[in-house]
Amino acid sequence: MRVKVSRTSVEGEVFAPPSKSYTHRAITIGSLSEKCVVRRPLISEDTKATIRACKMLGAHINEEKGDLFIEGVKGKPHIPEDVIDVGNSGTTLRFMTAVASLVDGVSILTGDNSLRTRPNGPLIEVLHDLGAEVISTLNNGCAPLVVKGGLKGAIAKIDGSISSQFISALLIACPLTSQSTTLSIKGELRSKPYVNVTLEILREAGAEIFEDSNHNIKFIIPPNQDYDLKDYLVPGDFSSASYLLAAAAMTGSRVVVKNMFPSQQGDMAIIDILKQMGAGVSWDKENGVVTVNGRDLKGVRVDAAATPDLVPTIAVLGAVAEGQTVIENAEHVRYKETDRLHAMAVELKKMGVSVKEDRDQLTIKGGKLKGGDLHGWHDHRIVMALTIAGMVAGDTTVDTAESIFISYPNFFDDIRSLGADVVVNKQ
Numbered sequence: 001m002r003v004k005v006s007r008t009s010v011e012g013e014v015f016a017p018p019s020k021s022y023t024h025r026a027i028t029i030g031s032l033s034e035k036c037v038v039r040r041p042l043i044s045e046d047t048k049a050t051i052r053a054c055k056m057l058g059a060h061i062n063e064e065k066g067d068l069f070i071e072g073v074k075g076k077p078h079i080p081e082d083v084i085d086v087g088n089s090g091t092t093l094r095f096m097t098a099v100a101s102l103v104d105g106v107s108i109l110t111g112d113n114s115l116r117t118r119p120n121g122p123l124i125e126v127l128h129d130l131g132a133e134v135i136s137t138l139n140n141g142c143a144p145l146v147v148k149g150g151l152k153g154a155i156a157k158i159d160g161s162i163s164s165q166f167i168s169a170l171l172i173a174c175p176l177t178s179q180s181t182t183l184s185i186k187g188e189l190r191s192k193p194y195v196n197v198t199l200e201i202l203r204e205a206g207a208e209i210f211e212d213s214n215h216n217i218k219f220i221i222p223p224n225q226d227y228d229l230k231d232y233l234v235p236g237d238f239s240s241a242s243y244l245l246a247a248a249a250m251t252g253s254r255v256v257v258k259n260m261f262p263s264q265q266g267d268m269a270i271i272d273i274l275k276q277m278g279a280g281v282s283w284d285k286e287n288g289v290v291t292v293n294g295r296d297l298k299g300v301r302v303d304a305a306a307t308p309d310l311v312p313t314i315a316v317l318g319a320v321a322e323g324q325t326v327i328e329n330a331e332h333v334r335y336k337e338t339d340r341l342h343a344m345a346v347e348l349k350k351m352g353v354s355v356k357e358d359r360d361q362l363t364i365k366g367g368k369l370k371g372g373d374l375h376g377w378h379d380h381r382i383v384m385a386l387t388i389a390g391m392v393a394g395d396t397t398v399d400t401a402e403s404i405f406i407s408y409p410n411f412f413d414d415i416r417s418l419g420a421d422v423v424v425n426k427q
């Protein structure tokens with residue numbers, strides 16, 4: 001699928017889609033509970049992968065009027081009857097690898113071409129230390145993964161620099177084992193807010209996990225716990241909303257985004273980043289309403305350690321801002337659906353922008369964008385970021401646009417409802 005984007009501004013109100021991260025966790029933890037209703041979940045390709053995997057592991061999940069009704073496995077997932085295909089979803093792979101480690105038997109997990117390049121080494125090692133056996137069939141730490149259950153508690157350490165999803169996965173599985181676990185994080189924990197999202201929902205489900213952040217972060221997890229996530233309303237997604245807010249900021253327009261209540265999402269940082277860049281932004285937290293008034297933007301220095309999913313958005317903002325934008329502490333952004341630092345550098349250069357790519361950062365000199373035929377890299381966040389850049393440049397096409405179905409299926413409808421001239425060509 002290819003989109004053709006013409007130069008346009010945006011104006012109006014839109015309701016942000018539900019959070020992908022909260023939805024994955026609510027379905028997973030709901031499936032490990034006895035009964036659960038997940039209200040207003042995100043239904044997208046990635047969250048469908050989690051629904052599929054949880055069903056394979058024994059949960060019954062029905063969708064009714066947009067809500068998910070789950071009859072769960074009460075902490076005891078079943079042996080899956082077939083290979084679990086998680087598609088493009090890294091979150092699903094990491095969470096289900098840990099959940100499969102609780103199964104009394106063998107599970108096999110795989111996914112699409114992109115998913116099968118993503119690293120899992122630290123998770124595989126620590127699951128082994130905790131009593132399960134996980135084999136990467138190609139011995140490269142990537143899926144396909146064969147998981148032989150037997151997870152028990154222990155004292156273990158894990159590298160936090162590649163993906164926080166490893167830690168979230170362990171926090172979900174370990175409370176259900178028969179021995180206590182102490183999990184220490186080696187080095188810096190990147191994407192930490194996502195661990196806080198996990199802890200928030202686990203605690204809502206009644207789990208007890210203690211965090212000690214004195215030196216390195218350490219989690220102490222008592223054994224033999226039960227989950228009881230009864231009724232969970234998924235909040236709006238700040239990563240998805242970032243494209244709408246940035247579109248207004250970049251095109252000098254006014255947009256109101258609703259369903260933006262405060263939560264544990266690190267990507268709420270987009271609001272401060274836009275303010276620092278000079279956009280007019282107000283956030284009515286009580287009513288969950290963010291209003292952006294676009295103005296001339298100036299370059300900014302952003303530490304992306306906690307907010308990797310904002311990087312494509314910040315990169316296009318930097319590309320139209322006056323002066324230099326530096327996105328630092330971003331090496332983990334290379335381990336996503338694609339190497340997003342490289343992808344954004346390549347595509348912005350096609351638009352005439354000066355970009356310097358280092359291992360851990362991008363340095364962007366903002367200026368005038370020129371339109372072009374851009375590659376979306378089969379990556380939803382690259383496609384959405386390039387689409388809004390195209391609204392400034394005009395005369396732009398972006399291919400592999402179907403990847404928006406991974407996290408924000410209504411993205412083109414929403415941006416068009418704000419007046420953007422974006423034509424979707426299904427071929």
Ligand SMILES: O=C(O)C1=C[C@@H](OP(=O)(O)O)[C@@H](O)[C@H](O)C1
Pocket residue numbers: 020021022024091162163164165168190191194308309332
């Ligand atoms: O746990 C989650 O829901 C996520 C964690 C982040 O990944 P990493 O922890 O791998 O950086 C983020 O990039 C991803 O989109 C969603």
Ligand SMILES: C=C(OP(=O)(O)O)C(=O)O
Pocket residue numbers: 020046088089090091092309336337381407
């Ligand atoms: C990286 C992402 O998700 P996941 O890791 O679940 O594939 C994302 O949504 O940008």
